Amino acid sequence: MADPRTSTDSIYNFVIIGLLVIVFITSWLRDKRKWFGKTGKPLGEMVEESLEQMKRKNDLLQKILEDQSRRIELLEGRKGGGKE
Structure with missing residues (x-):
């Protein structure tokens, strides 16, 4: 049988990784706008x-x-x- 804590831990890991990816992408987009402006x-x-x-x-x-x-x-x- 699978340990229920293991599946919950893996879900939390995916959520944390997803949040980190979202934070990274949004900060990258903000920096891109700062250096290239709205005109590109x-x-x-x-x-x-x-x-x-x-x-x-x-x-x-x-x-x-x-x-x-x-x-x-x-x-x-x-x-x-x-x-x-």
């Missing part, structure tokens, strides 16, 4: 893209600043020319 792109590629976007925004802001500076100089030149 590697972290390095996402950082490069965000740097390019920041550079473009910086260039645009620089152009706006230069344009505003020129406008201020023109306005000051007109005001200064009238006073002198």
Whole structure:
């Protein structure tokens, strides 16, 4: 006859192994999402893209600043020319 404790122990062993496998898979999937994001792109590629976007925004802001500076100089030149 089979010992009833042996079958119960084997069930517990399978349950524990199953839980460990589930924990391992979920942690692996979370790490994968952390490094590849929702788009599936590697972290390095996402950082490069965000740097390019920041550079473009910086260039645009620089152009706006230069344009505003020129406008201020023109306005000051007109005001200064009238006073002198």
